[in-house]
Each structure stands twice: as C-alpha cells, then as structure tokens.
Amino acid sequence: MREKARLLEAIAGQNRGLLSGEGDRAAIGEAIIRLEAENPTQRPTQRDDLLDGNWRLLYTTSQDLLNLGQFPLWTLGQIYQCVRTQTGRLYNVAEVSGLPYLEGVLSVRAKISPLSDERVSVKFDRRILALQRAIDYRNPEDFANKLEQENIGPAIDIPVDDNQLNWLDTTYLDEDLRIGRGSRGSIFVLTKN
Template identity: 30%
Template sequence: LLDGNWVLVFTAFSELLPLLSVGSIPFVKVEKIGQSIDTRSLTIENSTTLSTPTFTLSFSASAAFEIRSPSRIQVEFKEGSFNPPEIKSSVDLPESVNIFGQNINLSFVQQFLNPLQNAVAGVARAISGQSPLKIPIRGGQTKSWLLTTYLDKDFRISRGDGGLFVLVKEGSSLLDW
C-alpha cells in the first residue's frame, strides 16, 4: 500500500511551514507537495511545485530508505534536484489580487502584457529540455525516520522527526474535496 505517489494535504512539520507560507505571497501558488515511494528500489522522492503567472518551478529531494519495522523506516537523503523553470507561453494573471486587505484590479496590467506574449513563448522554447540541476545532500540533516501510523489504499498518516504528515494517494477521490 505504501508504493506510489502521495500528495501532502496537511502537515505540522515546522520546517515545511516557510514553504507553505510562500503560497500567501501574491502571484505565487504552491501547486503540489508530493512524495513518491518505491518499495522495490527502497527510494523516496519528496517534490514541490510552485507556480506564478509566468512560470512553474519544481524541485525535489531523493532518498534511500531501510525498513526498520512494519511501520517504521530509516531515511537518508542523497540528492536535491532543481528543474529548469517551465515558462508559460502566456502570462496568466488573475483579474484582481488582494494585497494587505486591498483588492487591486489587474485587468489594465494584462493589456500591457499582451504584446510580450511572443517574447515569453520564445524564452519558453529556449529553456525547455534543459537538464535539472543536481546537488548532493551532505551534512547532519541527511538522516531521518518515518513512522506510518495509519495506511490504507487512499490515505496515510505518518510522523517523522517532529512532524506530522497527512497524505492522500494521487488519483484518489479524496483529493476531489
């Protein structure tokens, strides 16, 4: 049941809170925080995707794990990876944005951006297909543990190094809420 792609729907892990707060910055959205687990190769990949009106950025950390008990694994992070930004072929601005309690209409900005669409598309073609930047993870923060306290085909609750993680299996109807 642990194999597959999981989507983080709740956490109380303090180290992820700054990342989650990025979503409160105007024009930046946390699209997805996920975890892929492959029990055959004993690997985990934690990934994050952020988006703005002009690009999408994704990064991940890969790890190997050892099974310590039926519910506990020991994790060692090996490498971080930053994918080249995916430049959107058109600037996708909302009609308005709320900044410090003020609702600001952005329709006039879109008028000025329309002529830049071709330039943005050219940059997108130049960047696409570039290899990710891989960075080895070294130091004292490479090892962690994960204890799964509940697991079924759609839902998982895990704890690890002071954090609580609630995840839903990708493709589950639970994500439609």
C-alpha cells in the same frame, strides 16, 4: 470509518497546514491520534502493495514544507511523495508557480529502508530545483522516474548535507490514506493519487 471522515473534515480548507492556527493544529492533532488508534494495517513497512505509489500531501506540520509557501512571488502548488519500495526510494516533489512561464518544481530524493514494522530510515541524497518547462515536467510519477537519471536536463542540483539519522513512522495506512510521523516531530497526512 467515522474517525477518518472527521480527520478529513478537520484538514479541509487548511491548505496543507499553511492556514492552520494553534486551535486548528490542536483539533487536527487529536483527530490524527483517534484515527491512528484505528490503524487497519499491521506492519505497514511490510505492505508494499499499500505503500507503493504516488501520495499527495493533504496536511503537514513540517516547517520545511510549509516554509515553501512563504517565498515572495511563489505560490506553493501540490506536494507529492512518491514511494518505491522495490528500489528503496522516496521522492518528495513540490510544484511551485509564480511569474508566467516560470513554474517550478522542487524535489528531494531519499534512500529508505525498514528499521521496524512501522519505521523506515530516510537518507536524503539529491535535491533539485528546476523550471517545469525546461525539464518537460508532466507529473510527479514521471519526474520521480527522471530523478534516477543523473542528467534530467537544465536543473540545479542543490548539495545535500544530511549526516543525521532521519526516520519516518507510518502510523496509519489504508488503501487511500497514510499518516506519517517524522524524526523531526512533523506529521504528514497523505492521500493516494
């Protein structure tokens, strides 16, 4: 797994892509392509045993996510993606901190369904902003379970206007690493938590 080690080395210190310059992104992109060529998992959308779980974001090119780290008085913490294939759900959970006692969590819930051996459709249907203390946030898995409830406590439900077809390809999957490519051209590298 030399290519996997090379990719992990290339993204180390990039703060999920927030610190990546043009040269870094090019080198990481090449390392991703080399690792994708060695994907050990055929038909990843059919591998619930590998896909299910809580994944922590290591690197992305998604401006939607990277822009979360640009707000004044906010520090972007960990970002997770919780995949629940049995219920066809995906939860993106971003932890943010800033002023004392005002740690927050931003989350998006989506319905997913396989479109092919590599691709799932992604239909966003709920977006939440909340203070961690107000909703008794403990971890992304607990929060994903709470998101299925209509009332999770004092939180702001932000309307989702998502009429376009979004999809996510899983281009590399093993026991602890996943690479995805999204419909908006973004790349995601995640490790199983």
